[in-house]
Amino acid sequence: MDKTFEPKSIEQQCYQKWETSGMFKASGHGDPYSILLPPPNVTGSLHMGHGFQQTIMDALTRYHRMKGDNTLWQVGTDHAGIATQMVVERQLNAQGKTRHDLGREAFVEKIWEWKAQSGGTITQQMRRLGTSPDWDREVFTMDDERSEAVTEVFVKLHEEGLIYRGKRLVNWDPVLHTAVSDLEVLNEEEAGHMWHMRYPLADGSGELVVATTRPETMLGDTAVAVHPEDERYQHLIGKDIKLPITGRLIPVIADDYVDPEFGTGCVKITPAHDFNDYDMGKRHALPVINILTADAKINDEAPQAYRGLDRFDARKQIVSDLEASGHLVKIEDHKLKVPRGDRTGAVIEPFLTDQWYVAVESLAKPAIDAVESGEIRFVPENWNKTYYQWMHNIQDWCISRQLWWGHRIPAWYDEQENIYVGRTEAEVRAKHNLAADITLRQDEDVLDTWFSSALWPFATMGWPNDTTELETFLPSSVLVTGFDIIFFWVARMIMMTKKFTGKIPFKDIYITGLIRDENGDKMSKSKGNVLDPIDLIDGIDIEALVSKRTSGMMQPQLAEKIAKRTRKQFPDGIQAYGTDALRFTFAAMASTSRDISFDMNRVEGYRNFCNKIWNASRFVLMNTEDADTGREGGDMELSLADRWILAQFQQTLKEFEAALADYRFDIAAQVAYEFTWNQLCDWYLELTKPVLNSDASTQAQKRGTRHTLINVLESTLRLLHPFMPFITEEIWQKVAPLSMVGTSGHSVTTAAVNEAAQQSIMVQPFPAQDTSLQDQQVLSDIEWVKRFIVGIRNIRGEMDISPNKPLNALLRNVSEQDSRRMKAAQPFIDRLARLESITVLNAGEQAPASATALVGDMEIMIPMAGLIDKDAELSRISRAMEKVEKDVSRTRGKLNNDKFVSNAPDAVIEKERGKLDEGEKQLAKLKEQFETISAL
Template identity: 80%
Template sequence: MDKTFSPQNIEQQRYQHWEQKGYFKASGNGEPYCILLPPPNVTGNLHMGHAFQHTIMDSLIRYHRMKGDNTLWQCGTDHAGIATQMVVERQLNAQGKTRHDLGREDFVEKIWQWKEESGGNITQQMRRMGTSPDWEREAFTMDPALSEAVQEVFVKLHEEGLIYRGKRLVNWDPVLHTAVSDLEVLNEEEDGFMWHMRYPLADGSGELTVATTRPETMLGDTAVAVHPDDERYQGFIGKQIKLPITGRLIPIIADDYVDPEFGTGCVKITPAHDFNDYDMGKRHKLEMINILSKDAALNENTPAAYQGLDRFEARKQIVAELERTGLLVKIENHKLKVPRGDRTGAVIEPYLTDQWYVAVESLAKPAIEAVESGEIKFVPENWNKTYYQWMYNIQDWCISRQLWWGHRIPAWYDDNDKIYVGRSEAEVREKHSLADDVNLRQDEDVLDTWFSSALWPFATMGWPHETPELETFVPSSVMVTGFDIIFFWVARMIMMTKKFTGKIPFKEIYITGLIRDEQGNKMSKSKGNVLDPIDLIDGISLDDLVAKRTAGMMQPQQAAAITKRTTKQFPEGINAYGTDALRFTFAAMASTSRDINFDMGRVEGYRNFCNKLWNASRFVLMNTEEQDNGANGGELELSLADKWIWARFQQTLSEFNNAIKDYRFDIAAQSVYEFTWNQFCDWYLELSKPVLNSELSTEAQKRGTRHTLINVLESLLRLMHPIMPFITDEIWLRVAPLCNIEGDSIMLQPFPEVEAERQDATVIADLEWVKSFIVGIRNIRGEMDISPNKPLGVLLKNISQEDQRRLTLSESFLAKMAKLDSVTQLQAGENGPASATAMVGEMEILIPMAGLIDKDAELSRIAKSLDKIEKDFARTQGKLGNEKFVSNAPAAVIDKEKAKLEEFQMQMEKLKQQRLTIEAL
């Protein structure tokens, strides 16, 4: 093995070997275990959320593959209608063209070309993360097989009356000219205004004042509403308002939805341009007047002076007109949530338009029952409340989009706009006996991307055809996803899979937290705090990182702020940590928290962990290669340390299995880390040296220790492999032959099994006693500044029979590791000379200080240390006693100061105890 661990030298080579050998395929044997990859956008790049979730999924897949299950990770990408169309349209715009210059057919062909050339970036990045899905089964939501499933579902739902076309209010992006889902709308607080306007009564008897954040929509008002119990307006209900500017008469209505405490208690109602008003409009059978075009300009339903004006220009002119006529009461500053398209940044408009819908009520009922009955389980369980909240208030689903890229809706219209739905035009003509001279045109819209992804659990398995995969892997085992798409994706998969297969899509839903930056902020390009997982794997210079974070920014001030922040955080850029360190970091952070703050320090720490494992493995190989390790027989005599490390490994293995079962990857990672670093590397390797290096050790004893070294390491590598695939595979290839194990990859080896016969509680207790003894001696050396290599004589006081047994059992370990030249047991009641002491249970270890230290020098050293710590203590105590500091400082800073105070207190007590011991000499 190389002297240093260099992930860049092994990762891609190992991955190519695995993939070329076809090791990611389902074996066909064992219990089915399947995970469906939430299909990332074909336009996308791997971000931290992907890398986090993919680490979890791959750890589960590798674990169950090694467990002998028939394991399939079904992968693929989503055609991402809006995002992909925008990418290609921008390329055309750069050439001075639009999609309309090409026409629909050629434009779609252009997108397919782009997909073949540039659409696989994210799957290559997934490979860098070490993920092991069956790439030969990689699916794309626009593949012919999946398109067939989409078409089949649409036709069948339409035949049952569950898909229909209707005019309803949708989120409309005036730049893209399409309806968008709620998930594609960002609602962020912005500074705005509240305009208060007078609406005069038609009979001239008075007026009502209404307040709005969108005064241009008044041209589409069809009522003013008040609360039925609001005493201020009882006499107004039923009267009519003369709507300013238009002169239309509109009623004053009463509705419980109105909040009497908000604004004036009077609300203007614009059913065609507000979702809440739309519902009220339906309740009161109000006219719905659409005043906007698809560009969000005012249309022919507004007065001539405003027609064709952009909505915001119209707003200015309407406000000016209201002010001119004395109908503007006041304008107030107002914070409001502004809905913007996540792709365009344009303000989204509620817009009344014809769209295709799925009537979901009958589909939702069995989907709710599947969770209520426990057939599907959320992990953590509290997420089922979110699921129920959405499902019990579910609205019909708008599934049409005004795009060219996507699954075109399989509906045709004749010249009278009669609708025909079928799998093809030929089928429509045959089914409805339409003559060849009947003109048909296909619907221009495509289906919402979420519609095709809702079919992912069964469409990827071959539905609507009966296939072995459909029988074996539906339901899949677990869905790993984020809480933000429980409704948009998870719920719809449950509805569709239940409807078309009669089965649930997955048995468990593991909801992960959201990866945020170290301060808990959401990672976003505008904040300049985005981390690229590939940069953490390969490293990146400061200049390249700054250029990446500021690319495309139009505002120099924002770019300068991000440059400053990045330079402060990463003055030397980002080091190359390798994939295993990053994966282990993700696993260690995968707690039950909703938000997970990513800590760069932990990646550094787990890179050191990889180095520790590498160096420990080199030590093991140096002591076992070309040696008799007992692989071919021969007597094995195991030391206490050998038995102990096997027993501790069994404990770790049990903890790991239980943690994986409960989706507590943080606990699984911690158990592996604790065993590897503290028990195996720090203790067992040291405990092996007295046996291997002593001339008094028999060949059977040395063989037993060598056998334990190499076999515990081999088992440990298999335990670690699901989380850290590359380093474990590389080391295992060197270790396996020494254990008489054949194979060219650890990933095909069985996961370790718990061996009950090795779980010896007495052995663990005995060795922990030894460790306490050694640590006690080492602590005294450190406190008294005694050289670690100086042999010591120790006295033992209050020694029990059990202590005596353990002392006899471990004399060689104690002599070598604690550097002892004698051990003397004091008689009952005998105190011994002035000594430094340590406790092991009830037994007291005494090290006589006479002749070991320079008494005056030590007292002087302690006095200086004590003086410094007392000053630090007083300074910190004063800070915490300062009322101004306590009231202004963040809670985290105050907690840090309190912790420092406690540490100073402990250090002072320790030094005072040392002073007493030395003064007694």
Template identity: 65%
Template sequence: MDKAYDPKAIEQTIYQQWEDKNYFASNPTNEAGQDSYSIMIPPPNVTGSLHMGHAFQHTIMDALTRYHRMKGDNTLWQPGTDHAGIATQMVVERLLGAEGISRHDLGREKFIDKVWAWKDQSGGTITSQMRRLGDSCDWQREAFTMDEELSAAVLEVFVQLHEEGLIYRGQRLVNWDPKLLTAVSDLEVESEEEDGHLWHLRYPLADGSGYLVVATTRPETMLGDSAVAVHPEDERYAHLVGKTIKLPLADREIPIIADDYVDKDFGTGCVKITPAHDFNDYEMGKRHDLPLINILTETAHINNNAPEAFQGLERFEARKKVIADFEALGLLEKIDPHKLKVPRGDRSGVVIEPYLTDQWYVKIAPLAEPALKAVKDGDIKFVPENWANTYYHWMENIQDWCISRQLWWGHQIPAWYDNNGEVYVGRSEEEVRQKYDLAGIELKRDQDVLDTWFSSALWPFATLGWPEKKPELETFLPTNVLVTGFDIIFFWVARMIMMGLKFTGKVPFKEIYITGLIKDEQGQKMSKSKGNVLDPIDLIDGIGLDDLVAKRTHGMQQDRESDKAKITKRTRKQFPDGIESYGTDAMRFTFCAMASTSRDINFDLNRVEGYRNFCNKIWNATRYVLMNTADQDTGLGDDEKVLSVADRWIISKLQSTISEYETAIEQYRFDLAANALYEFTWNTYCDWYLELSKPILYGDNYSDAEKRGTRHTLVTILEELLRLLHPFMPFITEEIWQKVAPLAGVQGESIMFQAFPEANSSLQDAKADQDIDWLKTIIVGIRNIRGEMNIAPGKPLNALFKNGSEQDQQRLNNYSNFLSKLAKLETTQWLNEGDSAPMSATALAGNMEILIPMAGLIDVEQEMLRLAKESEKLNKEQARISGKLSNANFTDKAPAAVVEKEKAKLEDIETALTKVKEQIESLKEL
């Protein structure tokens, strides 16, 4: 093995070998007695690239897949990508725009050809990055939501739902993007708090007896008002209910109505109602049969339903004119500054409008009922369980689903119109003509496409060949677990459940593991605008500071120069040398170690660095094992093997670790599984067992059978440990396993096909556990004395033992060789009752005292001087941090995580001061 672990030298080579040999393939049917295990990847956008959330979830999915593959299951991790209607169309339109061409210049058919060409050339970024993560997907089954087979499934579902009356076309309010000119889903709307105003407007009563004051953040919408509402129990306005308002500027009378929705304690208690431009007003309008007056065009300009003076004005220009006209009429009461949530399109950045338009809808209630029952009956389980409550809330308050989008890229709606506007739905125009006897009638196809979420709702069964009855449907459906984020429980998870039950009669998955949200180390959401985004590939390969700054500020407009400067400054301060290369395994293990049941996960690069050191530890431990076992007898033959107490102990500890790991994986507690592996690997195997093996391997007073037993234990434990680690750290374990497996007598092409270790309770050895714990306590006690008294680690010591039991004395006789080597003891002596002891430093092992005579070991005067300097240094640092924490400017303004870090530093310093004082007192007695 190379002296140093270099992930760049092995990872991509190993992955290419795995893929070339088709190691990730699944079987359409199970072999006799075999179980299946399947996971459907949440299909990332074909336009996308890997972000931290992807890397986190993919690590979890791959760990589960590799674990079950090693368990002998017929394993399918289904890969694929989503056609991402809006995002992909925008990418290609931008590319055309750079050439001075619009999609309208090309026409629909040629534009679609351009999109497919882009997809074939540039749409594979994210799948190539998935390979860098070690994703063991069945790439031969890779799917795309616009593939022919999946498109056929979409067509079939639409037609069947329409035939059952569950898909219909109607006019309702939608989120409308005036730039992209399409309806968008709630998930494509980002609402962030912005500075705005609250305009208080006077609405005169029609009878001239006074006016009511309403407050609004969107004054231009008053041109479409249908009513003013008050609370039915508001005594101030009870006498006005039923009367009318003369709507300023519009020359219309509108009624004053009473509705429980109004908060009588907010503002004046009077609310303007604009049913065509506000979702809440729309519901109130339906309750009171109010007219829907749409005053906007699809580009958010004022249309002909408004007074002539406003027609053609852009919405914000119209706002200015409304305010000016109200002021001129003496009807502007006041203007207050106001913080409000402004909805913007996540792709376009423009303010989204509630807009009244004709769209296609799914009548969702009949589909929601069985989907709700499936979770309540336990057919589907949420992990953590509390997310089921979120699901229940959404499903019990569900609204019909708008499934049409005004785009060209996507699944075109299979509906045709005749010249009278009659609509006909079918799988093709030919089918429509035959079914409805429309020979010779001119038909025009609906230009809209389906919402991307419609096709992805079919993902679990469409990727398995539905509507054809392929064997994969029986083998892999329902899938075992869906790994996803909480933000799409409604948009994707619920819809997959509804569609799966409707069209297959099965739940799409048995469990839903909801992961936390990856945030930065300060607990802030990662976003480009904050400049705190981390790229998983940068963590794997490393990136220089200048490249990192350029990446974080790329594409920012000139009007954001101040933001670019802040991001640049923050990046240079946080990463003065750029980001180091940590390799895939270190990053993956970090994700596993952080995968708790928490909603938020603060990602700290120090953890990645720590787990890169963990990789180095495994690598170096393997080099030690190979140096002591290669070309040696590792006990694979019939010759006698004698296991030492250390051998029996490490074998026993491995059984406990396997059991702990298995329990954690069953509960989706990857953090607990990772911690168990880390503790066993670093502390138990590397730090203790390898040291305990040295006296046997290098000692003259051990037999060949004992040396053979230790060599056998070294390689067999390491080989099993690599199998335990493999689901989390696939690359380093494959590389090392290929070298270790032959020495352990294990055959096979790849570690991924080896059986996952099983705990064997008969190998647990309580006596060996107790004996080694005793040894460790003594060795640690003596090492602590060396550290506290500043005694060189290699200086031989004399050790005295007293007040111990007969068992302590027996152990001292049995294991003196381990103690002399590991604790660097020159002599050991048992003191009987009444025996005197010289002035010594002491440690305890139970009731037994360990005494190290100090005479001649240290220069007391020099040590006192050193400790005095250390005490002075600690006192200064204690005063500095205490002053910082007592300063309100720091504690009130600094992030909570920074304050906590300073408090932790102070605690460490105070602990160190206490130890220094104790050492000084001990030296005074010498």
């Protein structure tokens, strides 16, 4: 092995071998285990959320593959209707063209060309992350098979009356000219205004004052509503109001929805431009007047003076006219949630259009029952409340989009606007006996991307055909996804899969937290805190990082601010950490929290963990490569340390698998880290040296220790592999030929060893739990030994005694158990504690001035005579105490400063509190040392 671990030199070559060897395919043997990849957008690139979730999915996939399950990770991408169309339209706009210049067919062909050239970015990045889905089964939501499934579902639902066309309010993006889902609308608080307007009663007997944040919509008002029990207005219910500017008469109505405490208690009702008003309009059979065009300009329903004006220009004109006519009461500053399209940034309008809908009530009930009965479970369980909240208040689903890219709706219209739905135009004509001379035109709209995504669990398995995959891998084992799409994707998959297969789509739904930066802020380009997983894997210099974070920004001041922040945060850029360190970080962060702060220090720490594993493996190989490891047989005698590490590994394995079963990846990572770093790499490797390096050790003892060394390392690599695939593969290839022997000492043929090594760690069995190795007494004995050695080392550290100086130890209160353990562990204690002698004091026997440590009731004493210069040591400690006291005082002053506490971010304050706590502990320890040495 090379002296240092260099991820770049092994990762891509290793991955290519895995993929070309077909190791990602389902084996066809064992219990089925499958995962559905939430299909990333074809326009997308890997971000931290993807990296986090895909690490979890890959860890589960690799684990179950090694457990012998028939494991399939189904991969694919989503056609991303809006996003993809926008990408190609921008390319055309740069050439001075629009999609209308090309026409629909040519434009769609352009998109397919773009997909062939640039649509695979994210799947290539997934490979860099080490993910192991079956790439040969990669699908696309608009490939022929998936398109057939989409059409089949649409037609069948329409035949049952569950898909219909109707005119209703939708979220409308006036730039894209299409309806959009709630998930594509960002509601953020912005500074605005509240306009108060007088609405006079038609009979001249008075007026009502209404308040609105959108005065332009008054052109479409069809009522003013008050609460039926509001005594101020009860006498006005049923009267007419003469709407300013338009002169139309509109009624005063009563509705429980109105809040008498809000504003004046009077609410203008515009059914065509507000979702709540639309519902109220239906309850009271109010007219619905749309005053906007598709691009959010005033249409011909409005008075002549406003027609053709942009909605915001019309707002200014209407406010001016109201003021001139005396109908404007006042304007107040007002903060409000403004809905903007996530792609365009345009203010979204509630807009009345003809759209296609799915009537979901009958579909929702089986989906609710599946979770209530426990057939499907959420992890963590509390997310089922979110699911129920949406499902019990479900509304019909708008599934049409006014785009050119997507699954075109399989509906045709004749010249009288009669609608015919079918799989093809030929089927429609045959079904309805339409003559050849009857002209039909296909619906211009396409289906919402979420419609095809809802079919993912069964469409990817070959439905509507009966396939082996459908029988074997549906339901899948677990869905790993985010809480933001529980309704938009998860619930719809449950509804559609239950409807068309009678099965649930998945057994478990593991909901991950949202990755935020180290301060707990959401990662966004405008904040300049976005991290790219590939940058963390490969590294990036500071100028490239600044350029990446500020590219495309229209505001120079914001770009400058982000550049400054980036240079401060990463003065030297981001170093290359490699895939394994990043993946282990993701696993270690995968707690049950809703929000997860990503700390770069942890990535660095786990890169050190990789180095630790690498160096430990080099030590093992140096001691076993050209030596007898028992592979060819021979007597073996296992030391106390050998038996301990075997028992410790079994305990680790049990805890690791229990954590994975509960989807506690953070606990599994911690268990694996603790064993590998502290027990194996630190303690056990040191405990092997007294056996391997001693002339007093027999060949059977050395063979037993070498055998244990190589086999425990090999087993540990298999344990770590689901989280750290590359480094474990690289080391395993070197270790496997030396380790293919069980603890019984039975040999295997060299040919079998070499054949296994030519394969891969990823197709080896996961370590099996062996109760015969679980020895609690051995575990307790070595823990005693460790406490003994640590006690001596602490004394050396506190008294500033060289680690290499042999010491004489005195023992008091030694029990029979202590004596037994000391006798069994004498070689380890002598070597690791560097003791020259051990003397057990008799009861009442006095000891010279000593530094002490406790191991249970047993007292360890190291006489200090001749070991330290008392005065010099007290002087050194005094200086250290003085420095720490200054630091503590400075930190305490910061935290007592109200201005600092009120202005500093929570993360900064927490960091200062940690510094104070650490300083106070350090100070207490120094004082204790001072007192101990003073007493000598």
